[in-house]
Amino acid sequence: xxxxxxxxxxxxxxxxxxxxxxxxxxxxxxxxxxxxxxxxxxxxxxxxxxxxxxxxxxxxxxxxxxxxxxxxxxxxxxxxxxxxxxxxxxxxxxxxxxxxxxxxxxxxxxxxxxxxxxxxxxxxxxxxxxxxxxxxxxxxxxxxxxxxxxxxxxxxxxxxxxxxxxxxxxxxxxxxxxxxxxxxxxxxxxxxxxxxxxxxxxxxxxxxxxxxxxxxxxxxxxxxxxxxxxxxxxxxxxxxxxxxxxxxxxxxxxxxxxxxxxxxxxxxxxxxxxxxxxxxxxxxxxxxxxxxxxxxxxxxxxxxxxxxxxxxxxxxxxxxxxxxxxxxxxxxxxxxxxxxxxxxxxxxxxxxxxxx
Amino acid sequence: xxxxxxxxxxxxxxxxxxxxxxxxxxxxxxxxxxxxxxxxxxxxxxxxxxxxxxxxxxxxxxxxxxxxxxxxxxxxxxxxxxxxxxxxxxxxxxxxxxxxxxxxxxxxxxxxxxxxxxxxxxxxxxxxxxxxxxxxxxxxxxxxxxxxxxxxxxxxxxxxxxxxxxxxxxxxxxxxxxxxxxxxxxxxxxxxxxxxxxxxxxxxxxxxxxxxxxxxxxxxxxxxxxxxxxxxxxxxxxxxxxxxxxxxxxxxxxxxxxxxxxxxxxxxxxxxxxxxxxxxxxxxxxxxxxxxxxxxxxxxxxxxxxxxxxxxxxxxxxxxxxxxxxxxxxxxxxxxxxxxxxxxxxxxxxxxxxxx
Ligand SMILES: CC(C)[C@H](C(=O)O)[C@@H](O)C(=O)O
Ligand SMILES: CC(C)[C@H](C(=O)O)[C@@H](O)C(=O)O
Numbered sequence: 001x002x003x004x005x006x007x008x009x010x011x012x013x014x015x016x017x018x019x020x021x022x023x024x025x026x027x028x029x030x031x032x033x034x035x036x037x038x039x040x041x042x043x044x045x046x047x048x049x050x051x052x053x054x055x056x057x058x059x060x061x062x063x064x065x066x067x068x069x070x071x072x073x074x075x076x077x078x079x080x081x082x083x084x085x086x087x088x089x090x091x092x093x094x095x096x097x098x099x100x101x102x103x104x105x106x107x108x109x110x111x112x113x114x115x116x117x118x119x120x121x122x123x124x125x126x127x128x129x130x131x132x133x134x135x136x137x138x139x140x141x142x143x144x145x146x147x148x149x150x151x152x153x154x155x156x157x158x159x160x161x162x163x164x165x166x167x168x169x170x171x172x173x174x175x176x177x178x179x180x181x182x183x184x185x186x187x188x189x190x191x192x193x194x195x196x197x198x199x200x201x202x203x204x205x206x207x208x209x210x211x212x213x214x215x216x217x218x219x220x221x222x223x224x225x226x227x228x229x230x231x232x233x234x235x236x237x238x239x240x241x242x243x244x245x246x247x248x249x250x251x252x253x254x255x256x257x258x259x260x261x262x263x264x265x266x267x268x269x270x271x272x273x274x275x276x277x278x279x280x281x282x283x284x285x286x287x288x289x290x291x292x293x294x295x296x297x298x299x300x301x302x303x304x305x306x307x308x309x310x311x312x313x314x315x316x317x318x319x320x321x322x323x324x325x326x327x328x329x330x331x332x333x334x335x336x337x338x339x340x341x342x343x344x345x346x347x348x349x350x351x352x353x354x355x356x
Numbered sequence: 357x358x359x360x361x362x363x364x365x366x367x368x369x370x371x372x373x374x375x376x377x378x379x380x381x382x383x384x385x386x387x388x389x390x391x392x393x394x395x396x397x398x399x400x401x402x403x404x405x406x407x408x409x410x411x412x413x414x415x416x417x418x419x420x421x422x423x424x425x426x427x428x429x430x431x432x433x434x435x436x437x438x439x440x441x442x443x444x445x446x447x448x449x450x451x452x453x454x455x456x457x458x459x460x461x462x463x464x465x466x467x468x469x470x471x472x473x474x475x476x477x478x479x480x481x482x483x484x485x486x487x488x489x490x491x492x493x494x495x496x497x498x499x500x501x502x503x504x505x506x507x508x509x510x511x512x513x514x515x516x517x518x519x520x521x522x523x524x525x526x527x528x529x530x531x532x533x534x535x536x537x538x539x540x541x542x543x544x545x546x547x548x549x550x551x552x553x554x555x556x557x558x559x560x561x562x563x564x565x566x567x568x569x570x571x572x573x574x575x576x577x578x579x580x581x582x583x584x585x586x587x588x589x590x591x592x593x594x595x596x597x598x599x600x601x602x603x604x605x606x607x608x609x610x611x612x613x614x615x616x617x618x619x620x621x622x623x624x625x626x627x628x629x630x631x632x633x634x635x636x637x638x639x640x641x642x643x644x645x646x647x648x649x650x651x652x653x654x655x656x657x658x659x660x661x662x663x664x665x666x667x668x669x670x671x672x673x674x675x676x677x678x679x680x681x682x683x684x685x686x687x688x689x690x691x692x693x694x695x696x697x698x699x700x701x702x703x704x705x706x707x708x709x710x711x712x
Contacts, residue, residue, distance in 0.1 A: 075547065080573065083546055083553035083560070090547045120585050125476040141497075141515055146550040153519035155554035159497055160512035189598075190439055191431065191446045194502040197439035198511035204439070217436065221605035222634075228584055228609040229476050242545075246602060249577035253584040278578075 001034045003306060006066035006270075008059070010044040011089060012279025013289035014072020020291035020349035021070050021298045024318075027356045028302065028311050039066065043096065044074030044089035044279075054092030060099055063270060068305040070298060071274035077281050097137050101268030103165065104172050105135040106304075107248045107276060108262070111255050114323035118256035118332045121228065129231040129254050132180065134173040135244025137265055139165045140195075142241045161195045161240065166202040173238035174210040180235055185216045187223045187239035187247065199240060220247070227251055252276055259290030259331045262297035264304050271305040273297035287344040290329035292319055295352060318355040327351050357390045359662060362422035364415070367400040367445060368635025369645035370428020376647035376705035377426050377654045380674075383712045384658065384667050395422065399452065400430030400445035400635075410448030416455060419626060424661040426654060427630035433637050453493050457624030459521065460528050462660075463489040463604045463632060464618070467611050470679035474612035474688045477584065485587040485610050488536065490529040491600025493621055495521045496551075498597045517551045517596065522558040529594035530566040536591055541572045543579045543595035543603065555596060576603070583607055608632055615646030615687045618653035620660050627661040629653040643700040646685035648675055651708060674711040683707050 007022055009015040022038065029036040041059040048054050054074075063069055074089040096102070109131040116123045144158030177184040186203045188196035200217060207215050218226065220243045226233060227247065231254050239247060252258040258277040265272040275293030283289055295315060303312035326341045333342050343351065363378055365371040378394065385392040397415040404410050410430075419425055430445040452458070465487040472479045500514030533540040542559045544552035556573060563571050574582065576599045582589060583603065587610050595603060608614040617632040631649030639645055651671060659668035682697045689698050699707065
């Protein structure tokens with residue numbers, strides 16, 4: 001198979017982790033006789049520094065011309081401490097999602113057996129947990145009108161949903177539920193929000209088309225609590241952009257660390273594969289970032305964008321192998337980890353390649 | 357001391373748990389020589405059934421005439437499954453908060469030693485955790501304009517904050533931080549939302565007035581993750597209405613169960629004291645609801661509205677005593693609990709009274 005992959009490292013540890021992701025893709029191409037070509041492009045803070053624009057036109061053109069995108073992270077503390085900054089790295093990320101029509105963000109939460117003890121949650125609560133989140137990614141309060149009123153003392157954002165937006169993400173989630181345990185949880189705040197009541201209505205109206213899927217509605221506050229109390233109660237979850245942002249970050253604790261979680265953003269065209277974790281400037285450049293989320297994002301790419309199941313599974317098996325052999329990055333190490341087996345980003349990458 | 361207390365049981369288990377809360381207040385009055393008088397009023401689904409209005413005028417009049425309010429819960433599954441219902445129990449709750457100017461919702465998350473093992477989070481992650489949330493309660497997307505557009509296919513809510521709203525809740529949180537570990541965490545989504553950028557600006561501008569308090573800003577997604585990963589990193593937290601709703605429900609897992617958590621809503625006039633848990637229709641009428649959150653709400657009332665510290669502490673000591681003696685309601689029992697010590701609502705109330 002011939003595929004053209006765009007690497008968009010972005011900010012902070014994005015550079016370090018996508019480098020390992022790319023090595024793994026290269027090895028897969030070699031081993032399974034595919035031809036992957038690569039290009040690279042800027043986004044976020046590094047793009048602002050180079051061009052003044054968090055999503056330069058050149059990047060968008062390259063994105064549209066690629067078969068899939070391996071993405072790093074965006075963000076920089078400089079902007080976080082300056083609420084009045086007009087140009088921000090995150091604008092690049094949001095614009096990319098909108099321009100590419102990436103309305104469905106899939107976030108699988110899968111716990112590797114070896115990491116059962118790395119979580120702050122008790123092992124017997126976690127064992128067997130396996131969740132697939134569908135986070136809507138191009139609507140909600142992320143894209144509604146926002147404004148600072150004239151005197152500067154009032155600000156608003158608009159949480160808005162259209163029926164077709166809810167419908168298309170819900171269909172993806174219903175379909176996924178069919179291939180799994182046939183249970184779908186929809187999360188909203190319909191006891192207060194009108195946009196949530198529209199959300200709930202649309203789900204209720206679709207449900208009869210999927211009679212084999214059992215639908216459960218939860219309010220976001222209850223869901224945030226239940227996720228910790230009883231993660232095995234969750235299987236396929238569909239929710240809006242903001243609630244999905246919050247719930248999936250929280251759910252990362254089920255997998256032991258954010259450093260283990262991959263995501264796929266798909267929709268109208270090219271898919272984007274990226275870790276759930278952010279730019280992590282506190283550890284940038286230290287060579288300690290966990291590259292496994294980027295590697296697992298590459299695995300998702302092979303599976304979802306290219307339909308290469310065996311190749312995807314080979315990567316997951318390699319990650320499993322490295323963990324079984326006791327290797328850990330700092331974020332997933334615990335007190336029982338042999339100090340000589342705590343690896344940096346590149347050494348972890350090298351261990352992975354050995355097993356591929 | 358002479359005080360007039362309004363009991364507003366509301367829906368579901370609200371009736372059962374406030375009954376125990378009232379018994380405890382009565383015993384305190386007797387023991388410490390106070391004179392507490394009571395009245396009762398309707399809110400939520402029961403008020404709709406009786407009057408058509410989720411917050412009847414008569415209830416508001418009684419609320420304004422009281423020195424403090426012991427509140428149960430509102431909500432009914434009937435409305436949750438009918439997104440198009442025009443009159444809803446929650447409207448009563450929201451209107452009460454607005455009418456009484458209850459802009460500050462204090463939610464202390466304190467873990468009783470005896471319940472260390474009742475949580476799904478590991479005991480050594482939890483031990484010593486002690487968080488005080490300040491949730492803004494009369495602004496945000498709860499009170500901004502909301503609308504279903506004409507064709508029925510688009511709905512929006514407005515997430516809006518005014519500077520004075522952020523300022524007054526922030527001051528309360530800063531003051532509280534001074535009396536505790538002098539650390540304040542503010543939670544927002546300033547990398548995306550304009551209302552969050554206003555929120556962050558206001559906090560940053562107030563900070564120099566409290567030079568002894570160290571301020572940390574977190575995004576809501578990161579905060580939802582950190583709360584589980586490292587709850588001891590949190591001390592005083594201030595956040596908006598929606599993010600506070602989500603974070604405090606999630607935080608209930610730190611205390612072992614929602615059934616243990618009390619809250620105080622204060623502001624311009626009469627304070628309202630209520631459990632964080634909801635109406636829990638699945639267990640209503642079965643006599644198994646945990647009354648401790650209502651009892652601890654009564655303790656908060658004595659402390660915050662009446663300044664009766666010793667009385668408040670007597671209640672907390674009684675709760676501690678009951679737990680130390682091994683008594684549990686179902687929600688906080690675990691596999692090591694002696695079956696004969698798993699009590700219903702009233703029996704738990706009786707054990708408490710014995711210790712007062
Ligand atoms: C960086 C930020 C804008 C982004 C989001 O909120 O969507 C991130 O948290 C994510 O989840 O991808
Ligand atoms: C019942 C509901 C409207 C309410 C809220 O969201 O504020 C509840 O969850 C709470 O936290 O008091």
